[in-house]
Amino acid sequence: MTDPHTTPAAPGSPVPASRPSSVPAPVIELTDVEKVFDIRKRAGLLRREKQQVRAVDGISFTVPRGEMVGYIGPNGAGKSTTIKMLTGILTPSGGRVRVAGIDPARERTVLARRIGVVFGQRTTLWWDLPLRDSYRLVHRMYRIPDRRFRENLDRCVDLLDLGRLMDVPVRQLSLGQRMRGDIAAALLHDPEVLYLDEPTIGLDVVSKAKVREFLRELNAERSVTILLTTHDLTDIEQLCRRVMVIDHGKLMYDGPLAGLHEAGESERILVVDLARELPPLETGLARTVRVEGPRQWLAFPADRSAAPLVAELAAAYPVVDLSVREPDIEAVIARMYADRPGGRSRV
Numbered sequence: 530m531t532d533p534h535t536t537p538a539a540p541g542s543p544v545p546a547s548r549p550s551s552v553p554a555p556v557i558e559l560t561d562v563e564k565v566f567d568i569r570k571r572a573g574l575l576r577r578e579k580q581q582v583r584a585v586d587g588i589s590f591t592v593p594r595g596e597m598v599g600y601i602g603p604n605g606a607g608k609s610t611t612i613k614m615l616t617g618i619l620t621p622s623g624g625r626v627r628v629a630g631i632d633p634a635r636e637r638t639v640l641a642r643r644i645g646v647v648f649g650q651r652t653t654l655w656w657d658l659p660l661r662d663s664y665r666l667v668h669r670m671y672r673i674p675d676r677r678f679r680e681n682l683d684r685c686v687d688l689l690d691l692g693r694l695m696d697v698p699v700r701q702l703s704l705g706q707r708m709r710g711d712i713a714a715a716l717l718h719d720p721e722v723l724y725l726d727e728p729t730i731g732l733d734v735v736s737k738a739k740v741r742e743f744l745r746e747l748n749a750e751r752s753v754t755i756l757l758t759t760h761d762l763t764d765i766e767q768l769c770r771r772v773m774v775i776d777h778g779k780l781m782y783d784g785p786l787a788g789l790h791e792a793g794e795s796e797r798i799l800v801v802d803l804a805r806e807l808p809p810l811e812t813g814l815a816r817t818v819r820v821e822g823p824r825q826w827l828a829f830p831a832d833r834s835a836a837p838l839v840a841e842l843a844a845a846y847p848v849v850d851l852s853v854r855e856p857d858i859e860a861v862i863a864r865m866y867a868d869r870p871g872g873r874s875r876v
């Protein structure tokens with residue numbers, strides 16, 4: 530039986546929904562989910578043509594309780610649309626969505642008590658109120674029992690370093706401070722599932738590190754299931770063992786981060802310093818991609834050992850020094866996108 534956590538999906542193909550019995554029951558379940566938007570495009574001076582955009586095009590995946598998964602893709606890939614369907618803000622055009630056993634579109638308010646959402650680009654806090662008052666409102670809105678509210682707030686204030694900021698109006702907070710404030714607000718009612726849409730966007734290095742550390746602890750200690758959308762691949766590298774790549778509304782990859790290299794057919798680079806300038810080195814194990822004076826760059830498949838290549842070059846050429854560069858994950862993903870047939874699919 531194949532495990533969707535470890536099996537790269539062929540581009541565009543649905544990911545198998547079956548899983549071994551040892552894997553916890555899924556908290557998030559999507560089966561053949563579609564979202565089609567009707568849009569009107571100008572087709573002349575006065576005429577407007579009706580068109581449809583397939584923003585999400587037959588996506589299936591499951592996320593078991595306690596997993597932290599990266600959900601990535603280029604602009605317009607369908608990430609936010611997926612998250613909106615998972616919260617119940619948008620109703621799918623087709624397929625089935627379940628979060629904690631609930632149909633989000635039909636029971637949005639019931640689900641709201643079980644999930645937390647953070648959108649990096651906009652705040653859910655009250656602009657003119659100090660953080661403390663925003664949290665009081667959250668307390669009342671979600672009818673959080675007093676003790677639980679106090680415990681959760683204390684914990685967030687401590688771990689997210691909000692103590693000094695509690696009496697500052699949200700409008701006066703820096704982006705990083707506001708983001709930490711938003712994450713706390715999303716967690717006061719103890720959600721089982723947390724959707725984070727670009728939680729580190731625009732933050733400085735220190736704030737990013739704080740947010741990541743907090744998410745790691747939250748996931749490890751409280752088994753909160755986290756779906757993380759980000760353009761910052763370091764977020765994914767540091768937080769998620771599993772990553773899903775979406776493009777043109779289709780799931781292109783679902784598996785471990787390391788497997789992305791394989792799926793993107795990535796290459797490692799051997800940098801060779803020679804005793805003197807030479808024409809491009811010749812070997813059947815790699816291809817020379819760059820020559821600069823006595824230094825040459827040779828690309829070889831990332832899943833192969835460098836040892837035979839190093840041995841061959843050392844025997845045949847005056848090699849002074851060698852180093853191996855790992856593939857850059859951004860390049861791997863860019864390559865996956867580039868391999869897709871172009872153009873957003875329309876129906």
Ligand SMILES: Nc1ncnc2c1ncn2[C@@H]1O[C@H](COP(=O)(O)OP(=O)(O)OP(=O)(O)O)[C@@H](O)[C@H]1O
Pocket residue numbers: 566567568582583584602603604605606607608609610611873
């Ligand atoms: N309300 C809407 N009406 C019409 N088209 C929409 C609507 N919302 C999204 N789309 C279209 O659906 C596609 C997917 O958009 P979506 O916002 O889900 O992408 P995304 O992956 O979140 O992108 P980004 O990284 O830029 O936020 C895009 O072509 C977008 O223009």
